[in-house]
Amino acid sequence: MSGRTPSSPAPPPDVPAPPAAGRARPTVALAVSGSIAAYKASEVARLLIQGGARVLPIMTRAAQQFLGPMTLSGLCGEPVRDTMWDPGFAGELHVALAAEADLVLLVPATADVLARLAAGRADDLVTALALCAKGPVLAAPAMHPRMWAHPATARNVAALETDGRVQLIGPVFGEVASGERGLGRMAEPAAIAAAALSRLAPRDLAGLRLVVTAGPTLEDLDPVRFLGNRSTGKMGFAVAERAAARGAEVTLIAGPVALSTPPGVRRVDVRGALAMRAALWQALGDDLRGADALVMTAAVSDYRPAEQHPTKLKRTPDLTTLPLVPNPDLLAEVGAARAGLAGAAGGGRSRPPALVGFAVETDTDEGVIAHARRKLAGKRVDLIVANHAADSFGRDDNRATLVTHDAADALGVLPKAALADRILDRVSRLCAR
Numbered sequence: 001m002s003g004r005t006p007s008s009p010a011p012p013p014d015v016p017a018p019p020a021a022g023r024a025r026p027t028v029a030l031a032v033s034g035s036i037a038a039y040k041a042s043e044v045a046r047l048l049i050q051g052g053a054r055v056l057p058i059m060t061r062a063a064q065q066f067l068g069p070m071t072l073s074g075l076c077g078e079p080v081r082d083t084m085w086d087p088g089f090a091g092e093l094h095v096a097l098a099a100e101a102d103l104v105l106l107v108p109a110t111a112d113v114l115a116r117l118a119a120g121r122a123d124d125l126v127t128a129l130a131l132c133a134k135g136p137v138l139a140a141p142a143m144h145p146r147m148w149a150h151p152a153t154a155r156n157v158a159a160l161e162t163d164g165r166v167q168l169i170g171p172v173f174g175e176v177a178s179g180e181r182g183l184g185r186m187a188e189p190a191a192i193a194a195a196a197l198s199r200l201a202p203r204d205l206a207g208l209r210l211v212v213t214a215g216p217t218l219e220d221l222d223p224v225r226f227l228g229n230r231s232t233g234k235m236g237f238a239v240a241e242r243a244a245a246r247g248a249e250v251t252l253i254a255g256p257v258a259l260s261t262p263p264g265v266r267r268v269d270v271r272g273a274l275a276m277r278a279a280l281w282q283a284l285g286d287d288l289r290g291a292d293a294l295v296m297t298a299a300v301s302d303y304r305p306a307e308q309h310p311t312k313l314k315r316t317p318d319l320t321t322l323p324l325v326p327n328p329d330l331l332a333e334v335g336a337a338r339a340g341l342a343g344a345a346g347g348g349r350s351r352p353p354a355l356v357g358f359a360v361e362t363d364t365d366e367g368v369i370a371h372a373r374r375k376l377a378g379k380r381v382d383l384i385v386a387n388h389a390a391d392s393f394g395r396d397d398n399r400a401t402l403v404t405h406d407a408a409d410a411l412g413v414l415p416k417a418a419l420a421d422r423i424l425d426r427v428s429r430l431c432a433r
């Protein structure tokens with residue numbers, strides 16, 4: 001890890017390698033709407049093609065005020081489509097494009113196009129295509145920060161999140177076209193292309209059963225108060241979402257978070273550490289046969305109030321300390337059970353599940369890695385994802401290091417979905433051993 005502060009620019013994430021020779025090129029319908037950031041769509045097209053995709057360019061009428069269609073058709077080697085009413089096309093163009101596209105990518109996505117998508121409108125080629133898409137629809141919003149912060153846009157974004165059919169990439173904090181700074185700048189083209197290409201990844205985890213824990217645990221003191229932490233669950237949900245997209249059978253055990261369930265994921269909601277423990281062992285079974293791998297991202301509270309009061313505690317001058325009791329260490333428990341299984345002769349089980357833990361600290365980079373190493377050995381884990389609280393909690397990206405017994409692989413800043421993919425690549429290798 002470097003000493004980078006959270007506000008300095010992120011290095012571009014890795015763009016996945018092109019598909020192996022002989023594999024069909026995945027097709028991306030790249031839909032451009034009317035923002036000054038439209039010029040960056042040509043860079044996204046270039047990166048997608050470089051990553052092995054075929055790109056079908058589509059533009060709204062407004063987009064053509066900002067970027068010449070010839071730029072996209074020249075880069076993509078495909079005609080730019082801009083209307084459903086194309087007399088030269090026999091059939092329904094939006095349906096034909098939807099059938100061809102493995103993924104629809106809106107770059108940039110204006111406030112207007114988000115509103116139309118949220119309303120389910122289909123009054124131009126871009127929105128009709130998005131409504132008809134057979135695969136994922138990703139959108140990279142770009143707009144002035146006041147447009148992004150407006151309650152109408154927030155309402156539209158919330159509706160899209162609830163529906164779960166359009167996933168947003170960004171926006172990010174930074175300079176916008178007017179020269180002002182704020183949240184509304186489009187994510188960088190490399191991050192957008194990486195997110196799209198990773199969604200097109202093969203289903204290489206098919207047949208793998210994965211249990212993921214996510215979010216905080218909340219430890220109740222009384223019906224009103226609890227002990228909690230700042231985890232939002234974004235990392236665990238990203239792992240679950242990417243694992244399911246790559247074909248794994250995923251059980252997601254989630255503490256209280258405000259996130260929608262990723263498609264294809266079985267979700268179990270819990271509140272406190274004891275409930276998370278019960279759900280975890282229910283999923284695993286005593287002999288750990290219920291999973292091939294566990295990724296434990298949850299920030300499980302180390303302590304809980306010694307007593308849970310059925311009614312609200314009254315404020316009294318002599319109540320100044322809160323007696324606590326330690327919670328079970330879920331990662332260590334699974335690690336110990338796994339070590340016991342591996343040590344048992346025979347047993348009919350070929351391999352105990354792979355185990356990935358997280359270590360979040362407020363220490364220096366060196367301190368975080370040293371702590372991760374101790375955790376790796378002490379809790380008998382295969383891999384620890386080491387990260388800083390300031391880089392991680394509540395953010396859509398993270399700066400993490402993958403720590404194993406013999407290596408520490410600093411990944412730099414990655415969107416959580418991309419980090420999830422890197423973790424899952426390791427899980428896949430651990431399971432193949």
Ligand SMILES: Cc1cc2nc3c(=O)[nH]c(=O)nc-3n(C[C@H](O)[C@H](O)[C@H](O)COP(=O)(O)O)c2cc1C
Nearest residue numbers: 033034035036060062063110111112113142143144
């Ligand atoms: C110079 C200029 C820049 C614009 N930039 C943006 C922008 O960055 N984001 C946005 O949401 N709208 C922006 N707009 C407004 C959209 O172009 C407008 O809402 C349009 O209806 C969008 O249509 P479309 O979503 O079909 O492309 C801009 C308009 C102009 C004239």
